[in-house]
Amino acid sequence: MTTMAQVICGLARRWCFGALGSPLQVPCLQALPLHLGRTATRASQRDLENAVHQVKLWKKDPGNEVKLKLYALYKQATEGPCNLPKPGMMDLVNKAKWDAWSALGSLPKETARENYVDLVSSLSAASEPPSPAKPAADGEQAGGDLVVTSENHITTITFNRPAKKNAITTQMYQDIMLALQAASKDDSVLTVLTGNGEYYCSGNDLTNFTDIPPEGPEEKARTNAILLREFVDCFIDFPKPLVAVVNGPAVGISVTLLGLFDLVYASDRATFHTPFGPLGLSPEGCSSYTFPKMMGPSKAAEMLIFGRKLTAQEACAQGLVTEVFPDSTFQKEVWTRLRAYTKLPPNAVRTSREVMRSKGRERLHAVNAEECGALQQRWLSEECTSAVVRFLSRRGKL
Numbered sequence: 137m138t139t140m141a142q143v144i145c146g147l148a149r150r151w152c153f154g155a156l157g158s159p160l161q162v163p164c165l166q167a168l169p170l171h172l173g174r175t176a177t178r179a180s181q182r183d184l185e186n187a188v189h190q191v192k193l194w195k196k197d198p199g200n201e202v203k204l205k206l207y208a209l210y211k212q213a214t215e216g217p218c219n220l221p222k223p224g225m226m227d228l229v230n231k232a233k234w235d236a237w238s239a240l241g242s243l244p245k246e247t248a249r250e251n252y253v254d255l256v257s258s259l260s261a262a263s264e265p266p267s268p269a270k271p272a273a274d275g276e277q278a279g280g281d282l283v284v285t286s287e288n289h290i291t292t293i294t295f296n297r298p299a300k301k302n303a304i305t306t307q308m309y310q311d312i313m314l315a316l317q318a319a320s321k322d323d324s325v326l327t328v329l330t331g332n333g334e335y336y337c338s339g340n341d342l343t344n345f346t347d348i349p350p351e352g353p354e355e356k357a358r359t360n361a362i363l364l365r366e367f368v369d370c371f372i373d374f375p376k377p378l379v380a381v382v383n384g385p386a387v388g389i390s391v392t393l394l395g396l397f398d399l400v401y402a403s404d405r406a407t408f409h410t411p412f413g414p415l416g417l418s419p420e421g422c423s424s425y426t427f428p429k430m431m432g433p434s435k436a437a438e439m440l441i442f443g444r445k446l447t448a449q450e451a452c453a454q455g456l457v458t459e460v461f462p463d464s465t466f467q468k469e470v471w472t473r474l475r476a477y478t479k480l481p482p483n484a485v486r487t488s489r490e491v492m493r494s495k496g497r498e499r500l501h502a503v504n505a506e507e508c509g510a511l512q513q514r515w516l517s518e519e520c521t522s523a524v525v526r527f528l529s530r531r532g533k534l
């Protein structure tokens with residue numbers, strides 16, 4: 137049985153873009169612009185390592201053909217001609233890699249090394265120079281995939297990857313933790329999470345799973361479990377009221393975490409979906425505890441085990457959402473209300489929050505640890521790996 141780890145292990149070790157592109161593009165490989173004429177200086181092993189490092193810094197995905205070519209040249213440069221058995225027809229990704237590497241025939245290692253270095257150098261030169269860091273606007277602490285602003289005693293953390301439905305990358309988990317740490321100490325009364333664009337958040341970025349370290353998928357599962365545990369712990373321990381302004385559909389961890397929020401305001405366009413069953417996963421974000429507590433075990437099971445998607449109204453009826461607003465007036469009504477809440481005496485707000493949270497905190501930490509342990513196993517399962525491969529290959533990411 138092919139696992140996702142077998143499919144993708146090794147690819148992401150060599151470049152930061154993770155999964156490999158569609159094998160359908162392999163025939164075009166020969167058309168890549170290679171700079172074969174460099175004779176003045178031979179590329180050294182150090183040049184090769186520098187070039188590999190350079191690739192990791194590329195912000196823009198160079199495309200499938202280039203990634204395959206880089207893979208093939210790297211293998212040829214470090215291991216020589218391909219002498220692996222040809223993968224089966226159904227093993228699309230490994231077959232594409234094998235084809236690319238085999239196409240280099242008996243190209244000497246030194247030439248492959250030189251071609252790799254030249255290809256990276258030409259692509260790096262052709263790409264735009266990195267833009268200087270944009271000075272932060274007043275109150276803005278971070279840009280990019282996560283935007284953090286502080287205004288009128290409200291710190292707002294915005295998922296800002298609308299083209300990817302605000303899926304959360306590994307870097308975003310880290311940045312959210314940093315933003316929460318900063319918000320816990322700033323002068324804000326409320327901390328808000330929201331999304332930019334059509335979606336609130338589509339959950340964990342499933343391409344996270346393609347970034348397998350050299351130690352293998354077990355190590356990836358272990359570090360993911362640590363990351364998830366620390367991430368959820370930040371929400372459990374956050375000392376101020378947390379508000380979710382759910383502007384659109386929410387999936388996966390962006391839903392489960394809502395059980396740790398104090399207020400959840402939703403647009404009537406929002407939906408709430410935890411497709412753990414179809415993904416071969418199990419619940420996280422303490423939802424295995426908070427959801428049954430808030431909506432009863434049977435409704436929680438329907439969501440968390442069987443992946444039933446709730447409308448905003450249904451989620452409100454189950455206690456997951458505080459209030460639903462028409463999408464046309466959502467932003468105006470919600471922000472007006474939140475601004476009014478910031479006028480309340482801040483110490484009273486904080487004390488009330490603490491006495492409400494303190495009783496369950498230990499329990500939440502224990503639940504979080506248990507959920508992360510279960511997920512560490514799930515991520516290595518055939519059920520999960522096949523589901524992720526299905527998602528990624530349907531979107532041409534493998």
Ligand SMILES: CCCCC/C=C/C(=O)SCCNC(=O)CCNC(=O)[C@H](O)C(C)(C)COP(=O)(O)OP(=O)(O)OC[C@H]1O[C@@H](n2cnc3c(N)ncnc32)[C@H](O)[C@@H]1OP(=O)(O)O
Pocket residue numbers: 299300301303304338339340341342343344360361363364387388389390411415417420527531
């Ligand atoms: C280490 C911590 C682990 C934490 C554990 C967390 C678990 C979870 O969160 S489980 C839930 C994971 N999320 C999903 O399963 C959702 C996957 N996405 C979808 O099902 C769909 O994309 C959709 C329903 C959210 C939207 O569908 P549609 O309107 O058809 O739009 P597209 O599928 O074309 O999406 C546009 C664009 O965005 C990319 N994308 C969307 N969601 C994700 C995602 N979760 N991970 C990675 N990429 C995502 C999608 O691939 C498209 O990209 P391009 O093809 O490059 O345009």
